[in-house]
Amino acid sequence: MFRFILRRLLQMVLAFFGTTLIVYALMFAGQGDPIQALAGERPVTAAQRAYLTEKFHLDQTGVGGFFYRYFDYVKNLLQGDLGQSLTGRSISDILAAAWPVTIKLALIAMAVTIVFGVTAGVLAGIRRAGIFDNSTLLLTLLVLGIPTIVLAPLAQYFLGVRWQLFPPTAGADPDLYALLLPGIVLGSLSLATALRLTRTSVAENLRADYVRTARSKGLVKRRIVSVHVLRNSLIPVVTFLGVELGNLMSGAIITEGVFNIPGVGFNLFRGIRTEDGPLVVGIVSVLVVVYLVSNLVVDVLYAVLDPRIRYE
């Protein structure tokens, strides 16, 4: 187990450098004239140009200059300094302000997924081919087929503006109620997947030998399902949810934008839109770490849940 984790950690270091290098290159190497790009269509004065050139080490040109800037960046990153956005704000501050609300949103989405997705999945699995099973199949296909970019504004318009059941946007410092609608929208996609996964798994396990044995020795159905079937069926679902949590944390760019929630995705979107290279690279670097760690946790958890799996 220890050796497995160590090996994974070493791989993570490689993956981290690889991804940040690629992101850094995509963000900065493609620009012809980053200073002009920063100024948009306005002419740049010589003074402004000199100031920015010095500030972002643009005096080093070519491939050498790129690596110079990249290693400069990584050096600061390893010291915990994410640098400044182009507007001069510390990226660590931006992220510190953005994380709490994103985590809150992710947890709500996760709760929605578990409560509705897993419950409905179990029910559909038990009553396979029934009305409930078929209607949830139809519904989940529908949800999986509609991208968030359509679903979120639709939900906002009908539930927020038309029928006024929820506040149309959450804003800063939102209460739980304001985050509910975005949470449901965000969770709906993983809800559908979790539902299908649970259903298949439950349906499969219901036909397993140990269930027949349990039934023949006279156990009540509720106990068979809740103790024996559920426990075994949830193993794939839990792994899925673990990975999904990493996904949700990484910022729901669309959902946060539509509902005006100043979280991580919101800031990432702004960084991309305003071509704020340092901000994008900073956020993505942190997200890479979040992904790597959540993947590792899921892998380890897998062994805990399923004793048959051994890491050596």
Added chain:
Amino acid sequence: MRVRRLAAWTALPLAVTLGLVACGSGGDGGSGESNPDAAVRIEIAEPQHLVPTNTNETSGSQVLSALFSPLVDYDEANKPYEVAAESVTSSDNVTWTVKLKDGYTFHNGEKVTADNYIDAWNYGAYAPNGQNSSYFFEKIAGYEDMQGDAPKAKTLSGLKKVDDLTFTVTLSQPYSEFKTMLGYTAFYPMPQAAFSAPGVLAEGYEQAPIGQGPFKMKGTWQHDAKVEVERYDAFPGEKPKVAGVEFRIYQQLTAAYADVLSDNLDVIKTIPTENLSTAATDLGDRFQQSPASSLQLLAFPTFQKEFSNPDVRKAISMAIDRDEITKSIFKDSQQPARSFVSPVVAGYRDDTIGAAGTFDPAKAKALYQAAGGPSKIELSYNGDGGHKDWIDATCNQLKANLGVECVGTAEPKFADLLTKLKAKQPVGLFRMGWVMDYPSMENYLGPLYSTNGSSNYYGYSNPEFDKLLAEGASAGSEEEAIKKYQQAEDILAEDLPVIPLRYGQNNFGHSTKVTNVEMDLFDRVDLLKIEAVK
């Protein structure tokens, strides 16, 4: 940067008569009376900066307009009048004397003196400070010495204090419209508290800027969330009609629009494009439009031989049906343009390009063939600005009306287009946009068409035009200056180095809880006029 400064001006009479009167008592359940104790909520994007000399985009400038009071503002004829200044005068257009009104104080109690203006402008002009609006000071004597890596001077030699409430500004060359410039954000004063040492901005000033305007900060700038201001009771000027303003930060305009529809937000300054077609139904007379300062152009690389003949350029202009494109592509969110300056500045005249702006395919084709125009036309544009639709439509019109081949070529960014132009590579016609820095005809003419203009990318040069601009700058009065500029514009109409296509427009909306919403010259909500409905 995509968040560009979109300064703008409303034709006040138009806005007032069209929409505002009608909606005064139209609020749901509101009694229609003004409520001076209520705060209003206005949509902005996250400001880039909140230091006057570093703020050149609309969101930051909207917040600063609450915290600061400008030296001059603009009346209904778009002419400047004094606000925080008692008078701004000059006998020779070189040395300007600015007298300040007595009684203005900063929100921390400091009295506003001439020093506050001089310090702030010196800070803005000093190159190592890297201020975005630094170029606004370039007309002041001594600006050159403050540029470069190791500037010779730390202060503008053209700024002299006379007494506590008077200072003089010496320009490096005559400029008759200096007073007009002073209404811009960059010319606000800054208190002593803003500086930790002379010329060094205090850390944290930007998080809670101290100004001398009608509102003061309530708390600090909450990034990505909001900036709140409340009425400053010691403000000696015109008092606002609301108790405070919450500038709420939105990432996407569609979210702000949804909030306005459900009265969760009071003013949205730009209705998102996808909602423009339904805005009139959704908001009724709370959906309003007013002219803005931006101007969209199609420019000719006049250094290229095939476009060097003005008749070719005129023929192309005549072959474009501006009205059709503004209507079908822009859904009337912009207005067709037939002059080189925007209707928001004094001296604007309708239709200065005359026949070249009248859609006439038959005449265009005849003229084009007689002048020997190229058989293939290329229209270059930047692919990141949503220009594809109208470029394609324009191309189709040119194909049909002139019988030429036409292709639209997208460059990733405008900067890429500029690089090619600077290298004099053939890019064909290319799109340009212009947003004014200050409301003057000169700002629409000088930078764009004078031989050494900072944004003259088409190699246009006409000594007569340059001469008229110089004469305008040193003219004795504003009226005389405008006359010279209009003559200069007439030369442009003859030469047609660019084709004016469309004027921008503010498309804004508000909730049922506010009334008297107007946009000012720089695309900001007028905070002194807006009222909350009881």
